[in-house]
Amino acid sequence: MSTANPAAKKNHNPKLAVILSILLAGLGQLYNRRYVKGALFIILEVSFILTLGQFINYGIWGIMTLGTLAGTDHSVFLLIYGFVSLILIAFAVTLYIANVKDAKRDAIRLRDGEKTPTFKQAAKNVWDTGFPYFFVTPGLVMLVFIVVLPLLFTVALAFTDYTQYNQPPRNLLSWIGFENFGRLFFGSGSGDSNIWQDTFISVFTWTVVWTVVATTLQIALGLFLALLVNDPRIKFKRLIRTILILPWAVPAFVTILVFAAMFNDRFGAINTDVLAMFDLAIPWLQDPFWTRIALIMIQTWLGFPFVFALFTGILQSISKDWYEAADVDGASRMQKFRNITLPHVLYATAPLLIMQYAGNFNNFNIIYLFNEGGPPVRGQNAGGTDILISWVFDLTFELNQYSMAAAITLILGLIVTGFAFFQFRRTRSFKEEGNI
């Protein structure tokens, strides 16, 4: 570099460019004699401050105080303005950092005597380096506002006192720290005995039992059937597979509602047609125990076909050589299954199986559509079959206990993140970062 480059400007100082660009985005670029770029940065910054400065100021004030004047300040809106402001600030900071880095890079180039690119070249450079960002931006904006922002909002709501009796704009909300979580975990809080703690414990334990039992059953049945149908002695494979996949093909909300009618205690087909043959009548919708049994059976019915289809594909791809080698060694059928089939199948599908568990953990549809989480249980404010997510739904839309619902959602989110962590470790590509 230092070999006498005639165009080199030894006294052009990158540090000065950095300082200038920190003072005002674009100044550094002007110093680097990149006038168009500098002007663009300045226009961008000034217009950002002029148009959004006030909004951001208001939003930050709003999220800190949640409003000061009951009836005028709407705490919930202020909360959302606050998060939008934070997102805008994050965006601005990213651009600002890009501006400083850019000023430094150009200054070094100028000092070392590289030619200043023409406008056309510069535009092409922007297009080349900026291209992935242009392509990601529309999706990213949607994602931020429709998925991320609502999640952040929910997290924030968990630390407020938003209930039916405290609705904005007539009332102001306030930050109350971990009080909501205290109620769930330790039964603290005012008056109403330990209803939150009791309900939380019973709903949580049922959610865990539900997730583990229902998902494991559907995976086991799917695997078992895939093995049976894969047996070379079985004929009509296509027809059998089509029938077995049917429950997956029919929209779940239809089948769940049909099952809800079939399990109806008084006139459902299960009691009047099937069980009547054995002189039985089971209170499927009145007794929490039997409702849970029914739910697990229905979910197994709904969930096994996907696993079956998945495993069938994998089974067909296992090389015959493995089994022939095992036959030569005199392996029993069980040994072949344990040492060849199972590892193959599980290795290839583990991420999807984890997703099955995560899916059932949050399987709102079946719980709500079958019996709306019922039957009711004395001494708690969730139904006997409510899982966490359907309890959240009830708290939000029936009981208007918004902040308690948000606190439970936050706990849900942490558990889901746990699932996701397993997922990361299982997804191979993350081990070889170069390929993803």
Next chain:
Amino acid sequence: MSKKMKSNAEVALIYLFLAFMAVVIGYPLLWTVGMSLNPGTSLYSAQLIPDNWSLIHYKWLFTDPSSDYLLWYKNSVIVAIANAFFSVVLTSFVAYAFSRYKFTGRKYGLYAFLLLQMFPVIMGMVAIYVMLNMVGLLDSLVGLTLIYIGGQIPFNAWLVKGYFDTIPKELDEAARIDGAGHLGVFFKIMLPLAKPILGVVALFNFMAPFVDFLLPRIILRNPDNFTLALGLFNFISNQFDNNFTRFAAGSILIAVPIALVYLLSQRYLISGLTAGGTKG
């Protein structure tokens, strides 16, 4: 000889179990068909195989002035087309950038997609409700469509990116030598070669509004804006035993086309899922 007999007994047992499964699977489905053919509207008096079957409920859905069924069908189709189109456009943009370019934030973006696809959209339901209310899109099909499009990005971007990764980079390079730019590679190489997975994404985003019940339930209020799933649910949510046969007829008219599409496309879907899911 005894070995062969043992084998035959096994095969017979397998068939027996498969037949049992066929009954378990078929019974509720056929029961629904039977219900829809009952002339009465009450579940109590309905028979599995009605003595005097009729298509009266199907006729009612389409012709009765008090039936909104066709309106719901129209709403669902509008949302479905918009959702399928914009989902494919947005996700293929995102997937192309993530599959072919190195840029700041790429790695964390991929982590974020994996994490976010596990959060169901309803976890943020309060905020979605409030925000749609703020911008005046509550109780509108536009609002519903926007939420669908945004919510599907993490899962589908991951899926499509996995597929793009399997398209050899040599093809891009060859196209670039021939003078194609960033957009040229995208439109002339990636999109045509990724048709199968884009078809799957389009198909499933097309069907989501037909089978989803929860989001419409939160967002839509006015029966004129209902989608099929929500409308059908409202048939039976209040008077369970009164309208069940009508519900059954309406359900069959959605379930049959959707089931056919699933059965025909399941092979692509499964291979797409395993490719995207394990290779990343």
